[in-house]
Amino acid sequence: xxxxxxxxxxxxxxxxxxxxxxDRNFYDRYFFNGYAPDGSDxxxxxxxxxxxxxxxxxxxxxxxxxxxxxxxxxRELNMERLDLTCGPIAIRVEEPLRQLSIxxxxxxxxxxxxxxxxxxxxxxxxFIHRIGPRTFMDYTRLTQNGHYTGWVEIDGVRTVLKPGTAxxxxxxxxxxxxxxxxxxxxxxxxxxxxxWQWTPINLPSRSVFxxxxxxxxxxxxxxxxxxxxxxxxxxxxxxxPSAKLDAPLQPGTLxxxxxxxxxGGGDDALKLTFEPLQRFQMRGxxxxxxxxxxxxxHGVLEVEREDIVLADVDPKQMDNFHVQIVSRVTxxxxxxxxxxxxxLIFGAYAPLGLG
Numbered sequence: 001x002x003x004x005x006x007x008x009x010x011x012x013x014x015x016x017x018x019x020x021x022x023d024r025n026f027y028d029r030y031f032f033n034g035y036a037p038d039g040s041d042x043x044x045x046x047x048x049x050x051x052x053x054x055x056x057x058x059x060x061x062x063x064x065x066x067x068x069x070x071x072x073x074x075r076e077l078n079m080e081r082l083d084l085t086c087g088p089i090a091i092r093v094e095e096p097l098r099q100l101s102i103x104x105x106x107x108x109x110x111x112x113x114x115x116x117x118x119x120x121x122x123x124x125x126x127f128i129h130r131i132g133p134r135t136f137m138d139y140t141r142l143t144q145n146g147h148y149t150g151w152v153e154i155d156g157v158r159t160v161l162k163p164g165t166a167x168x169x170x171x172x173x174x175x176x177x178x179x180x181x182x183x184x185x186x187x188x189x190x191x192x193x194x195x196w197q198w199t200p201i202n203l204p205s206r207s208v209f210x211x212x213x214x215x216x217x218x219x220x221x222x223x224x225x226x227x228x229x230x231x232x233x234x235x236x237x238x239x240x241p242s243a244k245l246d247a248p249l250q251p252g253t254l255x256x257x258x259x260x261x262x263x264g265g266g267d268d269a270l271k272l273t274f275e276p277l278q279r280f281q282m283r284g285x286x287x288x289x290x291x292x293x294x295x296x297x298h299g300v301l302e303v304e305r306e307d308i309v310l311a312d313v314d315p316k317q318m319d320n321f322h323v324q325i326v327s328r329v330t331x332x333x334x335x336x337x338x339x340x341x342x343x344l345i346f347g348a349y350a351p352l353g354l355g
Contacts, residue, residue, distance in 0.1 A: 120233050125224055
């Protein structure tokens with residue numbers, strides 16, 4: 001099956017672009033979030049392609065007055081990976097690795113938003129994780145902070161993005177659990193567990209990135225901290241694995257209640273303190289959503305709006321575990337910025353007393 005991508009020098013295997021190796025869980029994905037300097041007017045978008053499931057899906061969310069307005073869409077991919085439109089949501093790559101745009105129009109939700117990167121994207125360490133003998137994930141991700149311009153409209157009420165609106169976008173591709181779940185048991189004594197924290201931060205003249213995946217005992221299996229000055233090229237970053245994030249949980253939840261990130265050590269250590277401003281439920285983008293989970297088949301095209309009253313969300317319900325907490329971030333160098341604190345915990349994690 002030949003597709004438009006085959007006329008570009010993008011091949012990684014002897015196969016046409018429509019085929020991505022042999023793993024049915026291969027995916028290729030865009031993610032965006034943004035917020036005003038005071039943490040208000042939070043929005044997020046995602047677009048995923050699942051070549052071996054023949055599915056594309058997309059989501060857009062906007063928080064206003066305590067309600068998370070979410071738009072979901074899914075369609076058959078038809079093996080064409082260069083079509084970045086899914087029903088009412090579209091992504092455009094205006095300038096690779098620097099500028100992208102998002103368009104939305106459907107179910108009373110509209111948006112026209114443009115992202116422009118602050119520095120060259122960072123390439124994070126390859127994520128490889130197994131549960132027992134089974135590969136759970138194997139993927140690469142690039143991450144980039146930037147500024148946004150544009151507007152969002154909910155039911156006829158338009159919000160123009162405030163000056164200084166910033167956020168993060170990422171691109172990841174590889175293998176993750178997608179589509180219908182695997183019902184094959186893992187075997188005796190194998191207990192699934194997952195711990196994830198990610199804190200992309202926009203400071204006045206630089207960006208800070210930290211993430212950690214850790215096992216049940218707290219030992220990291222993938223972690224990195226990066227400081228990226230505005231305008232930095234691919235070799236203009238400062239990076240270190242020497243970073244630690246201390247963050248208690250909000251009572252009765254698996255959501256972070258702020259925290260302190262320390263990068264480096266001694267007199268040169270950079271300390272960043274997180275003050276929560278508002279919460280975003282990642283199921284609005286399909287993460288852990290029972291209906292709109294990534295790669296699930298919904299037919300030729302299906303579109304649905306979901307309005308989530310954030311005060312009514314049950315934190316003990318599994319599809320609400322995954323959150324981003326929009327936060328004011330203050331550094332020991334006297335900087336004040338804004339970022340998100342993303343967290344997802346399944347199963348045991350000894351440092352937080354989770355057994």
